[in-house]
Amino acid sequence: MELMEKRIAEQGRVLPGDILKVDSFLNHQIDVPLLSAAGEEFYNAYRECGVNKILTIEASGIGIACLTARFFHCPVVFAKKTVGRNSDDECYTTPCVSYTKMRTYDISVSKRYLSPEDRILLIDDFLAEGNALAALLDLSRQAGAEVVGCGVVVEKAYQRGGERIRGMGYRVEALARIRSMDPETGIVFCR
């Protein structure tokens, strides 16, 4: 998606430690028109797949998931990072490794909101090691739901996540794929 690459090139900040800050439009401040256009891209990619639910993970995935769901006319479910357990409901739960925070936590979804009737599109902001998508895939598998594919805004294509998820047989659509990035020389996209 040319518009997304352009915005990343203009506003993305590459920091030491392989960090790409895109919080001016993606995951702290949210550029709603831009992410609505992103949602339409995901819709165009998956419109024939019978998607009836979008599954994401709090907090950064929620905005893009909602703006995508508008096109599919379907609900969003977001997996919660469970620190304390204040839910009274039965949940599907799976561990998730955070690449940026260097720790593992559990994510969970109430059993009320995933079912074998669901045809799920997974949405997230970043794909790097693939840990978040793998965890969401596991929650979907536990529920007996079918995942039709994944949509991510930014794929760090030099990390193993894309290969990992595609290697499991899932379709992954990334709106911007980064070949390499460096605090000095900047960002290079896959073309």
Next chain:
Amino acid sequence: MELMEKRIAEQGRVLPGDILKVDSFLNHQIDVPLLSAAGEEFYNAYRECGVNKILTIEASGIGIACLTARFFHCPVVFAKKTVGRNSDDECYTTPCVSYTKMRTYDISVSKRYLSPEDRILLIDDFLAEGNALAALLDLSRQAGAEVVGCGVVVEKAYQRGGERIRGMGYRVEALARIRSMDPETGIVFCR
């Protein structure tokens, strides 16, 4: 908003401990068409107020904030609950008491994304004690931004939050105002 009251009456679950679970459409699963309609209500209420930014708090506020921002053609900024500090940016920070979780945490917004030029609409899912809105008001005050008002989906009108925020001179629009609720006898709305 009649549609919202109807949904709360149909799907809201009143649990012991003064808990209203509306996670089938508001804060776990998100009914995107319903919350788009809610966003349009907020737009109709504040369309003449020059809103150029929507401020909310992760995670439950993000979906409704994004679906509201579409009507205002403005960005969303969500305050982060700061457990670890992995941000390199200067932030506005303020303490926030969680009513449901019975603890205090800090919330923060990067100084990059709030400024004295901002005319802010605060959006959140619930108004009970008013702690989240009060914390967002404080972040806005620190930035020198002007808050034109608040929009919440559900106000527990028997708690003190509404009076507290309105008493500070701010307009508050609630789509459903609950007069009383009880696990046995159900939910009564203000009319």
